[in-house]
Amino acid sequence: MKKSIQFISLLLTLIFILGLSAGCSQQSTAKIEKPLKVGVTAGPHAEVMEQVKKIAEKDGLKIEIVEFNDYIQPNVALNQGDIDVNSFQHKPYLDNIIKDRNYDIISLANTVIFPMGIYSSKLKNIADLPVNAVVAIPNDPTNGGRALLLLEKLGLIKLKPGIGLKAAVTDIVENPKKIVIKELDAAQIPRSLADMDVAAINTNYAITAGLVPTKDAIAIEDINSPYANIIAVRSKDKENPAIQKLIKAYHSDEVKAFIQEHFKGSVTAAW
Structure with missing residues (x-):
């Protein structure tokens, strides 16, 4: 009888441990699968990001596109951590915002250019x-x-x-x-x-x-124009693997082909 109780106790302990392990595993998976929030302005930037989203999903990255209707809020939201990345501005604009508001935001990669x-x-x-x-x-x-x-x-x-x-x-x-x-x-x-x-x-x-x-x-203007639009992130996230996957998807041949075909030369790839 005593051995039976010990066996049941051991079995319950193992079940409890396995339950904790499974719970941790689920939490870990949920964290990995959390979508990357990308802020864009409505129009061309949003249209391109929809294509980027499709490419990124093939690489295991889920993207949630957050649209803004002005040029101020995407940087406010990024600085506050409400989004993870934004893609709507050229570097001279970002530099001015950083100077005026002291945001800890950096440029990581070029996206498109509306060439002069x-x-x-x-x-x-x-x-x-x-x-x-x-x-x-x-x-x-x-x-x-x-x-x-x-x-x-x-x-x-x-x-x-x-x-x-x-x-x-x-x-x-x-x-x-x-x-x-x-x-x-x-x-x-x-x-x-x-x-x-x-x-x-x-x-x-x-x-x-x-x-x-x-x-x-x-x-x-060519792709080296200082007015090329950029992907911007908080400086602490510059090595974030998810953001690196975003850039990889954005710089794909598929996205470049979409830009060339869809915008007929009014917007060009800047990479």
């Missing part, structure tokens, strides 16, 4: 730009500086050393072709294209005017 292009109704090649050509650029500091950096990269001007993204027309130190720069409202530039030799136009305004950046621009 140089367009012309008179020229087929930027190399044919004549002396004293009239060049239109946006008159706001951010886009104006972006246009000047593109003109510098094309060898048309040289800017003050180190001026970077804050470049203004007054920072031009060399202008070998003596081009005349006209600063106009960005939305007005496509309508003024016929009056200019060339013009720097943002993608959103180019599309509205019926232009396709990769088809109609005679020069365009």
Whole structure:
């Protein structure tokens, strides 16, 4: 009788231990299967992330897409830990947010770019730009500086050393072709294209005017543009395996093919 009681006691102990083990295993599995929350803005960023989600699932990563309707909340939510990653902004924008709000957020990888292009109704090649050509650029500091950096990269001007993204027309130190720069409202530039030799136009305004950046621009920003959009995370999560899987899925051939086909050149892969 005593041996029977001892056997039952031992059996119950084993069942209890196995139950604890199974419970821990389930908790561990639940933790692994917890979806990665990715913040995006509605539109192109959300559309691309839907494709990324499909690719990531094949690699065992579940993604929960959280859409925002402004450019402020995705970084607020990331900084507070309400989401794990966001994908909606270019690095200059993030840098300004970090400077203003002291967020501990970093850029991990490039995503897409809405390329600024140089367009012309008179020229087929930027190399044919004549002396004293009239060049239109946006008159706001951010886009104006972006246009000047593109003109510098094309060898048309040289800017003050180190001026970077804050470049203004007054920072031009060399202008070998003596081009005349006209600063106009960005939305007005496509309508003024016929009056200019060339013009720097943002993608959103180019599309509205019926232009396709990769088809109609005679020069365009490449994937090394500082205005490429990025994947941003809290600095403590930069080595997170789940986020590395997200980047792997985003940078897949399937996602690149989707971007090329779906956006017809108005949005391009930046990796």
